């Protein structure tokens with residue numbers, strides 16, 4: 001399972017948890033403006049917006065899972081198993097392989113408005129990167145400070161939804177996730193003053209937090225969608241950078257997976273492998289990993305963005321505990 005969340009304060013933040021039973025060996029990859037991107041069907045792009053994100057690097061190519069470009073446009077791919085459906089090449093369309101989608105959008109578009117326009121002719125193809133990598137069944141959230149959209153390629157064709165929640169998890173399709181929120185419209189951060197259940201019974205306010213009783217606490221995708229949306233919508237924080245970064249990690253912690261609670265058929269456990277929070281305005285990548293809870297950062301502005309050489313930083317995965325005595 002995975003969850004992506006956006007957060008707007010003075011700056012715009014974009015975060016995601018990557019939940020899985022193993023790691024593909026991801027790194028923080030900075031693609032500078034002159035790195036030549038070779039797209040299988042739409043040609044080469046040798047000059048583009050610089051990109052920072054999480055990627056598995058294969059043969060010198062960044063296979064991005066999530067990323068933001070230097071203009072503040074962000075995107076993330078999340079599992080959409082059983083629903084994602086990609087096609088063969090179609091003449092007259094922009095034929096983009098599933099693994100090319102994030103770089104293709106972030107290379108070309110500086111904001112969500114441009115991304116919407118670009119996606120008008122998209123056909124996501126089932127071309128694998130190589131024999132080593134099966135095509136990943138994903139759907140995507142694409143966001144900037146003005147809002148978010150969800151992109152799904154299903155049997156019926158391409159679906160592009162406005163995403164007013166600014167949240168994405170996994171199955172079911174996005175329109176069903178949004179509809180399901182209706183079932184939780186009574187939830188509140190405040191405890192209701194007057195019980196609506198009955199005026200004849202002696203209800204007591206025996207605990208704080210009663211307003212959100214019924215918020216689903218499990219790890220299913222639909223429950224994480226509701227929970228992340230509720231926590232995000234009720235989130236309160238100061239506008240400075242450290243407070244916002246901390247708050248976005250808190251929102252994502254509300255849907256994180258501790259080892260042991262989600263056992264798979266093969267006896268393995270799904271865990272939150274890493275959590276990333278991008279400041280999309282300042283283009284800084286903040287992350288934690290399952291075993292390294294200290295926030296670590298990579299700032300794109302410290303790199304030579306006019307270069308043509310892909311840069312990558314391995315994630316720091318070991319716990320860093322600060323002893324105070």
Ligand SMILES: C[C@H](CCC(=O)NCCS(=O)(=O)O)[C@H]1CC[C@H]2[C@@H]3[C@H](O)C[C@@H]4C[C@H](O)CC[C@]4(C)[C@H]3C[C@H](O)[C@]12C
Pocket residue numbers: 001002018019020024056063064065077078079080081098099128129133134135136137138170171221
């Ligand atoms: C497994 C990841 C998604 C995690 C997730 O959504 N988990 C939820 C599980 S579930 O639905 O609830 O069961 C996805 C997100 C991005 C994916 C990677 C990116 O798409 C980049 C390449 C694409 C290649 O085709 C396959 C390898 C790969 C390196 C992908 C491996 C894997 O499918 C990743 C890492």
